[in-house]
Amino acid sequence: MLRPQILLASRHLGPCVGPRTGASQLSRQLPILARRAYSDSQPPAPSTTPAGDTNSPSARVIPNRTTGQNASGSPNKSRGLFRKVRNKAPSPPPAVLDRTRLPSSLHSQMPNANLLRLRDACQCSLCVDPDSGQKTFATTHLPNKPELQSAELDGGGSLTVVWENDPLSGGGTHESVYTPEFIERWKETSQRKLISRVLWDRAMLEEELDSCRVSYDDWMAGGDKFRDAFIALHKTGLIFVNGVPESETSVEEIGRQIGRLQDTFYGLTWDVISKPQAENVAYTNQFLGLHQDLLYYFDCPRIQLLHCIANDCDGGESLFSDGVRTAMQLQLQSPEQYATLTSENVSYHYDRNGHLYGNSRPTIRDSGAGFVPSVWWSPPFQDVFSSRTKVNRWHRAAALFQRTLEAPENLFEYKMRPGECVVFDNWRVLHGRRHFNTAQGKRWLKGTYVNNQVFQGRTSKLLAEFDSHQVKESSHDMWVAEKEALDAQLGGSREKGPASEEATISEQAPAAGQ
Template identity: 50%
Template sequence: MRQSLRFARASSGLAAALSSAPKTPAALRLSQLAQLRNTCVTAQPLTFVRQVRLNHADATKTSSESEAEAVAPARSPVEPPVDGSTLVDHVAGAPGEESVVTPPVEEGEEQWHVPRRYRRKDKIDLPLNQRYDEKRRMVFPNRLRDDYGVMQWNATTLRVRYSDSDKPLDLPTLFLRDGCQCPKCVDPSSGQKTFSTTDLPDAPSIMSARAMPDGTVEIIWHNDPLSEGGKHQTLLKPELIKRWREGDNTTRGQNIPSGPMIPWDRAMYQALLNKGWCRVKYKDWIHNDNAFWSAFHDFCRTGLLFVTDVPEDEASVERIAKRIGPLQHTFYGWTWDVRSKPRAENVAYTNVFLGLHQDLMYHNPIPRVQLLHCLANSCEGGESLFASGIRAAYELQQTDPINYGVLTRYDTHYCYDRNGHYYHARRCTIVEGLPGGPIMTHWAPPFQGTQRRLSGPVQPSLLRWKRAATAFQKTIEDERNMYEYKLKPGECVIFDNQRVLHGRREFQTTQGSRWLKGAYISPQVFAAKETELAHRLGRRFIDKDEIMAWVSQERKLVRDTLPDELKEKVNLVEEDRLFEGAERLHKAMKEELKTVNNWRRYLEEHQSEGEQAEVSQ
């Protein structure tokens, strides 16, 4: 009966070791069990034991069969040390010495190449708990303390093993050769490739690879077809290697080059305006580069910006938008008018109250930036409303994490079906980037479509979403979170349609008029402008640790500005989390202790059986 010894990784308090190893084959197996029990009384973590599996039926095998099985890589029975040391000493090595073992390399097996200065004549040991590829077993230790630890390559892959990580970075040779940025491969003036990927072999051959003093990785290719069969050099910048190592998804959705977002409430945004943030004159936006980039920086962090002293003509909104990039065309056109009219095809073209929402949730892609230029606003009412969806998401996350989780998982249907235009999309209300950080929201009740299959098993899900959506709506419509402002003629508001919600108060059409000229900018155009801002700020890639620090700052900023009653609710949520974590830990410890006790009884029973077998022989 085959049993697993995974209990050893959790054991730390069993009693004394068993007696010395017997000589018979059956007793030899019991000796191995005894040695493993020895490990249970040590204070060192023995995670390697989980790879060892014993078969009680194998106790009848001969000694020669056991020795033959010992070298098989599929099963690794633990042999007793021949020098009298304990099993822990045998595996961990002498004090102060790194324990490393290399598994045997079979004939015909693919070899990893390594620079000469990393090669060793002696057999290299690999810890038993170190996982390795069955087909590529040439693994080298992390004892070298340079930037890249060890570099290896074979016919298809370049492996970079870091000194501070057990996880290597494997890069296909075809990927590396195809991405070469040298002047021979990429035209310096146009930035376009001078060859096609189909011109390369399936597995370009590496002659050598090394890390240069500045962290750049140099690769020399052998028999390169684009170099007429000669050598070719590829240089990989350290920031590019870092990006590959951390994964391409190190930024939150789009590039965020200017620091953490500011999840503002009404008081916080008003304070920013008083400091000179989030407001710029039209002439400076159009003609002054320093003023433009400063204002665009504010917009990236807050998602809401006002342009003043705008000429009162219909083309001004297009000029303001094109300072960021080309307009996004929709079925409304390149630009559109927000005016009250009968039989309106959009609720925005009426004079009724329009709650906080985001535009074109049914469109793909959703416009990232929206501009509204005020040409007339002499009616009574018609004040514009703005709220940070990111702040509302953070508040819900801290005060009501269950409903927050529902809004990150359940989709909502949005649709538009008028005048021959039919659009439909499904989107979550809250979208997260890195764990713990909301990056955008989707909220548009006027354009919410009918949820499908309202009966049957979907009904509980719809009810759960409805309750969570109610909590979110209550948060965004809280007076302390809404910034209210009545636009004046000659003012243009720019807001992030994926982070900031907008609405308006009801207005009277009997006296005066209200006319706004609008335009959209797509996510890709906005991301390109963000990248240009990143270059100007001297920062192209943002590592994961920095973004997680930003998320912590944003969460803390929201918590510090919450009312006292909500702060108490946050404290209760954190206490519940701590209690649940302690309860789970206590349960896990009880289960592991139960497993250890079961195995202790198993060892004792088999020890007595071994002693009886030895006496009978």
């Protein structure tokens, strides 16, 4: 094919090419000849450039063999080797499916629809073992950018996605079907929802106390009233179960309605009763200030249950305070002190009877943007401060935190009666007790714990079972609502300032008869 083109082009060269033309000269001319021959073989493109317009970008500055000039009017030294060539307008490319993302019409149903995340979540029997429910592959077995062939949402709300070049299907296609239940879970994972909380003071809790009670029979039945009580536990962090049988196993039965109990070195259950040479101040009749249990554990209990079996002695009133409310109050009134308590860690430890535990935590846990999921406060088990801790700065902030916790308006005091079981959030609600007189009567509580993972798992299962999505909101929305409500309760806390320096409850005189 090249030889006819060369012969065709040679007609324009005249004496420039002949038998005695050097090989090097000919090799230099060949590319030019090929382009020229190709140009001659093409029909001229219709021109849209006005006559005489040599500045148009579609008119190249190429020598014109007829005039001997190029398009700018300069002399043509190549003597007719080239002619003017005009560019064709490019044709629009054919429509092609974007195989790297879901169609935009599906974004509202599937927010944050990363294709690797979506392919990895396939629930078919090839990808998830039907018997064990476990994945049959590692995410790394998938390509970084799975290829999409099609995606369609049917009338029932299920999404069907077909993948191309799928390695788990031998390089062929793979079909994934995502049910409406899965899509709802996808949305929940994208923006985790939480049950809204009520940040309470003493007056508020006393007013809402009836809604924080449930009978033992209703709790054990696991129906609507159990669900309502469980949601109340999320909202206030504190509920009471009434009519509990006088049995040492009753607290286990109540706890197992939430899930598996958390075993500790105290045992699966334990007794809060006064005894000599106690290994824990709780096992005495002494005053016990507000605190949280087992902060020296990495996995400290989330839920604590205390069943009152006997309490007929003088004193021994239980004390409760909403630690998250106190933290939020400091966030509003004393942001600098709040920042200190979120950044400075405090060490906790336990070293008795062959058990050695230790852990460190900030007093206030801020998960970001001011949202407070928990607080940590347990003076009896506080360890030596780290040399890195700014102790004096922490002390000033912690003193304000304690005064606010123990302020009379924030402290709920309640004497438990036999047959009652208090269930409270150990990550939020601090508890304590007043001194009691052991000369007459008896005070005996039976306790157990549930860890956070069990509690959260029961919550998710319960809400899915009862379709209670209306009680949930995002952590950011929750924080905004809590902050606005608390600010209104405090009467414009930013202007009011921090809590006054009142005596702490540990310094107050004991109640009559103690």
